[in-house]
Amino acid sequence: MAPIATLRIGATRIALRGLDLPLIADISVERRSQPLGEDVNAVPLSRYLDRENLFTILFSDLALAYIDGALFRDEALAGGGASLLAHLRADASLAQTTSEKGVFAVGQIEFAQGCVFRSVVDTIADGDDVLLCDDLGDEWADFIGVSTQSNPTMISFYHAKHGNQSLSASAFHESVGQAIKNLGRMSLPADMLPNKLMGWDNRYRNNGVQTDIARMIRGGTPQEISEKLDVVRAAPDVLQRVFIVTSSLSRAQVEGVLAAVVQGTAPSPHFVQLYWLLMSYFSACVEMGVRGYVVCRP
Incomplete structure (x- = not known):
């Protein structure tokens, strides 16, 4: 399976880069106060997901997960949940x-x-x-x-x-x-x-x-x-x-x-x-x- 995105690991957060999904390529997030399609500050959905940390990253180590822009460790899953x-x-x-x-x-x-x-x-x-x-x-x-x-x-x-x-x-x-x-x-x-x-x-x-x-x-x-x-x-x-x-x-x-x-x-x-x-x-x-x-x- 070909990769659909890349990640950039920084000092304080993991950034979502290059999300390549044809289904969302033409979707943007706009302000509700503006008529549909007329928000000059509309943000591509892929960029919005990154900016708002709306993604989860799982690791081969079951104790780790990156959620909502923060890295968490929880040993309970491997220990029986x-x-x-x-x-x-x-x-x-x-x-x-x-x-x-x-x-x-x-x-x-x-x-x-x-x-x-x-x-x-x-x-x-x-x-x-x-x-x-x-x-x-x-x-x-x-x-x-x-x-x-x-x-x-x-x-x-x-x-x-x-x-x-x-x-x-x-x-x-x-x-x-x-x-x-x-x-x-x-x-x-x-x-x-x-x-x-x-x-x-x-x-x-x-x-x-x-x-x-x-x-x-x-x-x-x-x-x-x-x-x-x-x-x-x-x-x-x-x-x-x-x-x-x-x-x-x-x-x-x-x-x-x-x-x-x-x-x-x-x-x-x-x-x-x-x-x-x-x-x-x-x-x-x-x-x-x-x-x-x-x-x-x-």
């Missing part, structure tokens, strides 16, 4: 799912059986006495859960995805990006809640179909939910958690690859990329004082 497995939770219902949200019909009062959304409602978020569907629009997460009865109290964001079983990082890029983007909203900012509460008081609508699915799935009346959110938001020891819920990943399959690594079998580059993507997600959560998890099929 215990730190990754600690963040993976298995839910049996995800092995039976066939879609993310299911199909919709007028008058429908629940998400359909066999979709990831239904798994979140029935089993994954079953410990939350307040559960809100925030899908679509100004979405913070597909679901927001609040546990007022636990000690400490908890706020949980759930990002749901469905896909064929895979160990590829490509299935996670969107959900990881969405989860990281909304970490700052996990405190449930008071100035944003009134508009959110108005939206949650509506019934769920998708693909032009108006259902009778309540967005306030659990927790009481709008006033009761508002009061519970205020109490939890103000708690000094509230625990914030974010979950990527996916049917595309199997914990057993991940365990199998990690066990093989310990025995000396090199993992595929796709798996190494997945490992580093998920570890960067968990690290971003830690930096914000949030606990990050992935819920997957067994």
Whole structure:
């Protein structure tokens, strides 16, 4: 296979040079404030990727990775990946799912059986006495859960995805990006809640179909939910958690690859990329004082 790019290793960063991909050769990044095609300062996509450090470099040494413009060392992958497995939770219902949200019909009062959304409602978020569907629009997460009865109290964001079983990082890029983007909203900012509460008081609508699915799935009346959110938001020891819920990943399959690594079998580059993507997600959560998890099929 012919090389498609060259790298330049400097004192403080690795630069991406000579990215030769015909599919992106004519693509440029422009400012949204300008009409399409009229930004005189448009930047070729290849140069933008380099400038913003939007690339990952993997090495023959599994402990090393260059991500977002910084070099990282993590011996855990070669040692069995215990730190990754600690963040993976298995839910049996995800092995039976066939879609993310299911199909919709007028008058429908629940998400359909066999979709990831239904798994979140029935089993994954079953410990939350307040559960809100925030899908679509100004979405913070597909679901927001609040546990007022636990000690400490908890706020949980759930990002749901469905896909064929895979160990590829490509299935996670969107959900990881969405989860990281909304970490700052996990405190449930008071100035944003009134508009959110108005939206949650509506019934769920998708693909032009108006259902009778309540967005306030659990927790009481709008006033009761508002009061519970205020109490939890103000708690000094509230625990914030974010979950990527996916049917595309199997914990057993991940365990199998990690066990093989310990025995000396090199993992595929796709798996190494997945490992580093998920570890960067968990690290971003830690930096914000949030606990990050992935819920997957067994």
